[in-house]
Amino acid sequence: MTNKPKKWFMLTIAVLLVASVLTACSGNANNNPDNASTTDKPDNTAATEEPKKDPVTLKIELFDRNNTPAGADPITDNFFTKYIQENFGDPNNIKIEWVTVPRSEEVDKLNVLMAANQAPDLVFTYDTATVERYVKDGGITDLGPFIEEHGQNLKKLLGDEVLSYGVFQDKQYAIVAKRVIEAQISTFIRQDWLDELGMPVPKTTEEFYNTLVAFKKAKPDAFPYGGQTDYFHMSPLRYSFWEWDKITEEDLYANPDWIMPGNKEGFRFLNKLYNEGLIDKDFPLGIGKDTNQFQKNMVNGLVGAGSTNTNEPVYMGYLAEMTAAHPNAKLTVIDPFTDSRGKTPKPVYTPNGIYIIVPKTSERAAEVVKYLDWMSQPENIIRLQNGTEGETFEMVDGVPQTLNNETAQNLLYNYFDYCIILNGKYVSNDDNMLNIAANASDPLHKDFTVASIDSGTKDGVTKARVLKPIESEIKLGTQLRKKAEEDMFVKIITASPENFDAVYDAEVEDYMKTGGTEVMEEKRAAYEEQYK
Amino acid sequence: MQPLSHADRSNKQKLLGHARGILGDWQLYFLLALPLSYFIIFKYVPMLGVAVAFKDYNVFRGIWESEWIGLEAFREIFQMDAFLYALRNTFLLNLLDLVIGFPIPIILALLLNELRVKWFKRSAQTLLYLPHFISWVVIGGMAVQLFATNSGSVNVFLNSIGIESIPFLSEKTHWVLTYVGTGIWRDAGWGTILYLAALTGINKELYEAAEVDGATRLRKMWHITLPGIKPTIVILLIINVGHMASIGFERPFLMGNPGVSDVAEVISTYVYTVGIQSARYTVATAIGLFQAVIGLIFLLTADFISRKVNDQGIW
Numbered sequence: 039m040t041n042k043p044k045k046w047f048m049l050t051i052a053v054l055l056v057a058s059v060l061t062a063c064s065g066n067a068n069n070n071p072d073n074a075s076t077t078d079k080p081d082n083t084a085a086t087e088e089p090k091k092d093p094v095t096l097k098i099e100l101f102d103r104n105n106t107p108a109g110a111d112p113i114t115d116n117f118f119t120k121y122i123q124e125n126f127g128d129p130n131n132i133k134i135e136w137v138t139v140p141r142s143e144e145v146d147k148l149n150v151l152m153a154a155n156q157a158p159d160l161v162f163t164y165d166t167a168t169v170e171r172y173v174k175d176g177g178i179t180d181l182g183p184f185i186e187e188h189g190q191n192l193k194k195l196l197g198d199e200v201l202s203y204g205v206f207q208d209k210q211y212a213i214v215a216k217r218v219i220e221a222q223i224s225t226f227i228r229q230d231w232l233d234e235l236g237m238p239v240p241k242t243t244e245e246f247y248n249t250l251v252a253f254k255k256a257k258p259d260a261f262p263y264g265g266q267t268d269y270f271h272m273s274p275l276r277y278s279f280w281e282w283d284k285i286t287e288e289d290l291y292a293n294p295d296w297i298m299p300g301n302k303e304g305f306r307f308l309n310k311l312y313n314e315g316l317i318d319k320d321f322p323l324g325i326g327k328d329t330n331q332f333q334k335n336m337v338n339g340l341v342g343a344g345s346t347n348t349n350e351p352v353y354m355g356y357l358a359e360m361t362a363a364h365p366n367a368k369l370t371v372i373d374p375f376t377d378s379r380g381k382t383p384k385p386v387y388t389p390n391g392i393y394i395i396v397p398k399t400s401e402r403a404a405e406v407v408k409y410l411d412w413m414s415q416p417e418n419i420i421r422l423q424n425g426t427e428g429e430t431f432e433m434v435d436g437v438p439q440t441l442n443n444e445t446a447q448n449l450l451y452n453y454f455d456y457c458i459i460l461n462g463k464y465v466s467n468d469d470n471m472l473n474i475a476a477n478a479s480d481p482l483h484k485d486f487t488v489a490s491i492d493s494g495t496k497d498g499v500t501k502a503r504v505l506k507p508i509e510s511e512i513k514l515g516t517q518l519r520k521k522a523e524e525d526m527f528v529k530i531i532t533a534s535p536e537n538f539d540a541v542y543d544a545e546v547e548d549y550m551k552t553g554g555t556e557v558m559e560e561k562r563a564a565y566e567e568q569y570k
Numbered sequence: 571m572q573p574l575s576h577a578d579r580s581n582k583q584k585l586l587g588h589a590r591g592i593l594g595d596w597q598l599y600f601l602l603a604l605p606l607s608y609f610i611i612f613k614y615v616p617m618l619g620v621a622v623a624f625k626d627y628n629v630f631r632g633i634w635e636s637e638w639i640g641l642e643a644f645r646e647i648f649q650m651d652a653f654l655y656a657l658r659n660t661f662l663l664n665l666l667d668l669v670i671g672f673p674i675p676i677i678l679a680l681l682l683n684e685l686r687v688k689w690f691k692r693s694a695q696t697l698l699y700l701p702h703f704i705s706w707v708v709i710g711g712m713a714v715q716l717f718a719t720n721s722g723s724v725n726v727f728l729n730s731i732g733i734e735s736i737p738f739l740s741e742k743t744h745w746v747l748t749y750v751g752t753g754i755w756r757d758a759g760w761g762t763i764l765y766l767a768a769l770t771g772i773n774k775e776l777y778e779a780a781e782v783d784g785a786t787r788l789r790k791m792w793h794i795t796l797p798g799i800k801p802t803i804v805i806l807l808i809i810n811v812g813h814m815a816s817i818g819f820e821r822p823f824l825m826g827n828p829g830v831s832d833v834a835e836v837i838s839t840y841v842y843t844v845g846i847q848s849a850r851y852t853v854a855t856a857i858g859l860f861q862a863v864i865g866l867i868f869l870l871t872a873d874f875i876s877r878k879v880n881d882q883g884i885w
Binding site for chain 1: 844
């Protein structure tokens with residue numbers, strides 16, 4: 039008799055344990071693929087087999103830039119997502135599900151999602167080598183037939199040239215976003231600091247250096263050249279040191295930047311800036327991780343000059359934040375990095391933007407194209423880039439102007455992540471001046487936008503386009519890029535001046551040895567095959 | 571059917587006996603089944619994925635459809651300088667962790683054991699192991715806030731009293747020290763738990779006898795406490811040495827930055843670069859497998875030496 043209750047007790051405990059472990063496991067399994075996002079629904083395939091009146095689920099990737107202002111709606115449930123659901127989803131019996139991916143881990147996350155067969159139906163990347171690899175491995179869908187059937191508006195908007203960038207192995211594996219503005223990088227300076235010191239706007243690299251030194255002297259706590267200190271945003275400075283008369287089209291396409299004549303001097307200059315405390319000593323801590331630190335410095339009024347994505351201070355809203363905190367602050371766009379020919383060479387974009395692709399495992403290619411086609415209609419472009427007329431923008435001479443209010447600030451900080459077929463605000467196919475005007479969306483800083491785009495386009499350089507995929511680059515590209523843009527960039531700039539030459543030469547030699555030469559030679563062969 | 575021989579019969583009876591034993595204690599076996607299935611499902615089944623290291627793995631075709639390439643991936647990794655550096659750094663950081671970090675929990679445990687005031691001992695213990703529950707993501711962020719050369723609080727303070735900034739995170743030697751230090755701060759207190767448990771097992775009479783003989787506190791520590799927890803120390807040392815070749819991902823990744831990659835790039839972060847970022851799964855798996863083999867060698871060696879020297883091992 040006494041034994042029985044004990045037995046039941048044990049059994050209960052055993053069952054409870056099993057149950058708790060099992061629930062814990064299943065909970066884990068669901069959370070694993072993508073924590074803090076909306077992918078947790080394992081049943082999208084089930085939905086497709088059910089009767090037609092149930093909506094199909096369309097999963098769409100969405101960049102999370104971690105820049106949502108306090109008080110704003112989450113990026114997966116705001117005006118834009120509701121507008122898309124109501125105007126595209128509901129009429130077509132589609133339920134839209136957003137899958138967020140951290141902006142700075144774009145390729146990593148995509149690789150994991152693709153490998154785990156859990157990629158959303160619509161994914162995208164800026165990385166050409168990644169797309170080429172997926173094509174080679176047979177992992178993505180040929181969208182050509184779907185565009186023919188459902189994509190007439192899309193074709194009209196993008197045009198043949200832009201679409202051709204999405205063709206790999208003669209098939210339209212990717213849909214490429216159209217770039218409205220070619221300018222990549224622009225540099226600004228604090229005009230009020232210049233005025234305070236009675237200095238002119240710097241017009242050459244040397245004047246720029248002298249200005250930074252003066253800034254440092256006058257404001258010891260500031261970051262004189264404190265913009266985004268990374269490989270990409272230092273391109274105008276680096277390019278200005280290159281000896282362009284010795285560089286052919288083929289060199290520009292095939293050579294790594296490191297062996298360009300003059301590149302070493304560009305880094306010597308950066309090394310000098312670092313060792314004299316003219317750029318943020320902590321810049322290595324943010325590379326590849328926190329890209330927002332400089333925005334905080336800027337809002338705190340600590341940045342004297344900086345190079346950023348063209349017009350980014352306006353469209354990311356931190357220029358407005360800075361002027362709110364420091365009413366006297368005024369930025370002037372400058373373009374001081376001049377080469378021996380007196381030009382200001384800098385990279386500019388080709389007309390293609392992000393690659394939009396559909397994984398082969400997805401059964402929703404038709405819906406994806408329908409979605410992009412719907413997005414291409416002028417009315418939807420306006421809404422997805424500007425919000426609601428009267429609430430967040432008003433039309434002035436056919437160009438949407440953002441209203442200076444909280445609703446607009448809380449909505450438009452990531453508008454570019456919804457209307458993914460366009461990079462940059464867009465109103466007209468024919469008149470690019472109208473588009474520039476549209477990108478000057480903040481009426482208070484219209485001049486800044488226009489000047490940024492002008493200066494970011496001036497003497498722009500693009501590399502030749504070679505159609506053949508470069509096998510060694512698909513294989514080694516990511517590692518080489520990490521080496522170049524993170525490790526080498528930091529090590530060479532932070533070296534002591536005495537060691538600079540030794541560090542630079544050793545690093546470049548190592549780079550060429552670990553694949554740099556292999557990629558360069560394959561690129562040369564491919565270039566010659568196509569152009570000679 | 572042939573009639574059962576005597577031996578067979580007794581075997582059968584034995585089996586029946588076992589079966590009866592299992593049936594009798596089925597609740598206990600049922601409980602055991604859980605951890606066992608955990609190990610099979612999450613530790614043994616994934617081992618089949620090791621096949622990736624020997625195949626030209628194409629994620630879209632799957633493991634079994636991809637082609638075999640033999641030892642090609644291993645040939646490749648041994649030609650990579652970056653891999654050899656990562657291997658060296660892994661050993662370097664782990665060795666420092668071991669040499670500096672291993673004795674500290676022992677010392678802490680001895681000190682805690684000597685405390686007489688109960689409430690103080692308890693709260694000191696809790697405070698010591700609280701950092702263990704802070705994730706590396708948070709610690710990485712804290713490290714930047716505290717130790718950044720320009721804006722870190724520590725350096726801001728040093729500057730304010732006229733001392734120059736110390737490049738805790740941007741210079742190699744300083745970085746290694748910061749790395750080891752944060753590790754100790756986070757985990758030393760937690761490490762004391764096992765030793766404290768072992769300490770409770772020491773016979774109190776030994777202390778009383780020593781007291782009668784007039785032994786000082788230090789003498790008692792040296793001759794009673796330390797020998798008392800020696801088996802625990804040895805086992806933990808073996809386990810730690812076994813982990814020499816493996817290193818967690820979060821700590822080096824979050825603490826590191828491109829400026830110190832010469833010492834901060836370790837196997838786990840390298841696998842991340844090669845495997846996840848470049849999607850070269852074959853090479854990444856080969857590195858992982860190689861790392862496991864090295865780890866096994868270390869574990870067996872440590873166990874062997876410990877058996878010779880101490881007559882104690884893990885089996």
